[in-house]
Amino acid sequence: MFKRKFIFLATAIIAFLFFANSYVIAGDLYKIQTKIKSQKAGWIAGETSISKLQPNDRQKRLGLYFPEKAPDDMMVTANMLSLIKTQVIIPSSLDWRNNGGNFVTPVRNQGNCGSCWAFATAGALESATLIANNTPGLDLNLAEQILVSCSGAGDCGGGYIDSASDFIQSIGLPPESCYPYVAQNGYCGNACSNWELNTFKINNWQWIATLYPTVETLKAALNAYGPLVTTMNVYYDFYYYRSGIYRYVSGGYQGGHGILLVGYDDSGQYFIAKNSWGTGWGESGFFKIAYSEISSVVNFGRWTIAYTALSNTTESSISVTSPNGGETLSAGTNKTIKWTYTGDPGYLKIELLKGSSVVTTIASMANKGVNGSGSYIWTIPISISTGSDYRIKITSNSNSSVSDISDDYFTINGPFVTVTSPNGGETW
Numbered sequence: 001m002f003k004r005k006f007i008f009l010a011t012a013i014i015a016f017l018f019f020a021n022s023y024v025i026a027g028d029l030y031k032i033q034t035k036i037k038s039q040k041a042g043w044i045a046g047e048t049s050i051s052k053l054q055p056n057d058r059q060k061r062l063g064l065y066f067p068e069k070a071p072d073d074m075m076v077t078a079n080m081l082s083l084i085k086t087q088v089i090i091p092s093s094l095d096w097r098n099n100g101g102n103f104v105t106p107v108r109n110q111g112n113c114g115s116c117w118a119f120a121t122a123g124a125l126e127s128a129t130l131i132a133n134n135t136p137g138l139d140l141n142l143a144e145q146i147l148v149s150c151s152g153a154g155d156c157g158g159g160y161i162d163s164a165s166d167f168i169q170s171i172g173l174p175p176e177s178c179y180p181y182v183a184q185n186g187y188c189g190n191a192c193s194n195w196e197l198n199t200f201k202i203n204n205w206q207w208i209a210t211l212y213p214t215v216e217t218l219k220a221a222l223n224a225y226g227p228l229v230t231t232m233n234v235y236y237d238f239y240y241y242r243s244g245i246y247r248y249v250s251g252g253y254q255g256g257h258g259i260l261l262v263g264y265d266d267s268g269q270y271f272i273a274k275n276s277w278g279t280g281w282g283e284s285g286f287f288k289i290a291y292s293e294i295s296s297v298v299n300f301g302r303w304t305i306a307y308t309a310l311s312n313t314t315e316s317s318i319s320v321t322s323p324n325g326g327e328t329l330s331a332g333t334n335k336t337i338k339w340t341y342t343g344d345p346g347y348l349k350i351e352l353l354k355g356s357s358v359v360t361t362i363a364s365m366a367n368k369g370v371n372g373s374g375s376y377i378w379t380i381p382i383s384i385s386t387g388s389d390y391r392i393k394i395t396s397n398s399n400s401s402v403s404d405i406s407d408d409y410f411t412i413n414g415p416f417v418t419v420t421s422p423n424g425g426e427t428w
Contacts, residue, residue, distance in 0.1 A: 028251075032237045035249040043244030043288075049280030051239045058239055061277055063114020063158040064231055064256035067303055070162070070210045090219055095263035095272055096127065096227050101136025103127050104227060104262050107285030108144070109278035111183035113156035118147035119276035120229045120258035121164040121305075122173060127227040127260070128309035129200050133398045140397075141176040142200060149179070149186035156185050161229050161258055165205045165305055172199025175347060175365045198347065198367050202307045213301035215291045218271070219264055225306035228261040230273070232293070232300045241281070245270045245288045248298050261304070262286075271300070316343030318394050318404045325391075325408025332382040332415040337392055338375045339404070341368055345396035350376055353391045353405065359384075365397065386414050 032045045050058060097104045105126040110119050126140045148155055151171075153163035179191040208221040208228060221228055236251025245268060263272035270288040279285040293300040322338040329335050337350060350362040366376050388411040396402035 028236070029240055032240050032250050035237070039247075039249050041247040041249050043246050044242040045237065045240040046242040048240060048242060048282070050277050057112055059255065060112045060114055060156070061110065061116070062234055062255035062257050063110075063116050063154070063156070064258045065117070065154065065158045065160050066231070066256055067160060067162045067210075070303070071207055090216075090223055092266040093264065094219070094222055095265075096222075097262060103130045103136050104260075104274060105130070105138075105140055107274060107279050108141075108181075108276050110144075110276045111181075113148070113183040114158045115144060115148050115154070115156060115183070116258040116276055117154055117159035117161050117164055118144040120260050121161055121168060122147060123260040123274060123276075124227055124229045124305070124307050125168050125173060125200060125202060125309065127262075128202060128225075128307040129398070131226045132309040135398065135400075138397070140200070142173040143176050143179045143181070143191070143195075144173075145179040145181045145186055146173050146188075146191060146195070150188035150191065156183070161231070161303065161305060165202070165229070165307070168307075169202050169205060171196060172201035174199050177365060194370070197370060200309075200346075202309050205305055205307050208304040208306050209301055211302055213294055213304055215264075215294065218261065218301055218304060221304070221306050222261065222264065225308065227274070229305040229307070230259060230261045230301055231303045232257050232259065232289075233298050235298065239281075241287055243283050245290050247290045247293060248296055253297075261301075264291075316345040316396060316399065316402045317341060318345055318348070318396065318402055320392050320394055320404045320406050323390075323392060323410040324406050325410055327410040329380055329410060329412050330415060331380050331384050331386075331412060333380055335378050335380060336375050337362070337378050337394075338373070339369070339394055340373045342372065344368075345402050346398040347396075348374070349395045349397055350378075351393045351395070353393050354385070354387060355389050358393070359390075362392075366394075380412065382415050384412060386412055 029045060029047065036043060036045055050061060105123060108119055110116055122142050122144045126142055129140055130136060130138055147153060147164050147167065151164060151167040153159045153167055174192070174195040178195045209217055218228070234254045234257045235248050236254060237249055238246065260274040261271060262274050264270065269291045271291065272286060272288055274286055275282060277285065289300055319340045321340060323329065323335065345368055348366045348368055349364055350366050352359045352362055362378050363376055368374050389409045390412055391406035391409055393405045394403065
């Protein structure tokens, strides 16, 4: 009897807390919507995947530590004025998601970890790499967990964008598959072996603004360098942002936040930024923010950094060595695909061809190897069609002109079956 009363009481308390929280959220949302209307702020507030969270979990969506050392603003401003003069015409709008192609990778989700600083800097590296190699539309997904667990720039309690940028320049980041994101501090030893030998890096980084950003400098830098790492102060109403041009209207200070600046529009007087709160918040994870928020309590655009990525300009080549024609393979078995390379082809895509058509992508981001040779263990699907007209194609992800195909066709037979019992001599 006591046990049943206890269970009933616990269930009632949980239900009460749930509805109480829903009531608080509804009340807060109404206040924000009222403020937006009275101040003619012009953006849409509503429940989002973030506003529904408990306060402690919302707090974990932030995590920026503001830089402790940075150059004098006068020096940064002088450098940017020189840049503006070289940019004779700065267009009235720019969106790197649609600038001769999409150079902004998909929105990620930092989860219950104060790693916004890692997602902002990793996102900038991804975009800078796409721009340097002219590979728009490529979903280059790099390992934020390496920054959280290995860089020393921070952890789930928060981090520094300048220290993260130093790490990205000196060491770099491997693909996400090397250390999938876990939204915890993690342990660097859990990353794939020798990850430091095959990373994406930047050539250099520089401050665009520190304490006194201007609309003109941010626009010039966006045109000159591409998407920028930047920061802002988050206030309570920002959790409820659904769409439109955000302007602060209500609520207390929540913390510092790192984001990726990807564009602007003079006609609407706003910037465009990519957040790391998943696609259930904002405009599918992106947001617009008024130019005026540079000088408001939001302090948008302070501590802005630009990256210059390393492009794959060195002479590179790939040569498939196995299977290279004439082999007979069996479905359901493992085959080691081998190749040699020169230069630095970066990460590789391995495809299976039947005739001249691609049947499947065996690996989308294979490690190039070491010392001029690489390999990948392929488990041949049992369901694969038999045939004698198969070949392997290997292509550099960063330079599609660097590619090779097996010299001749090889054969794939059906699964090999061996009867083990009865196998002769048995009596029933």
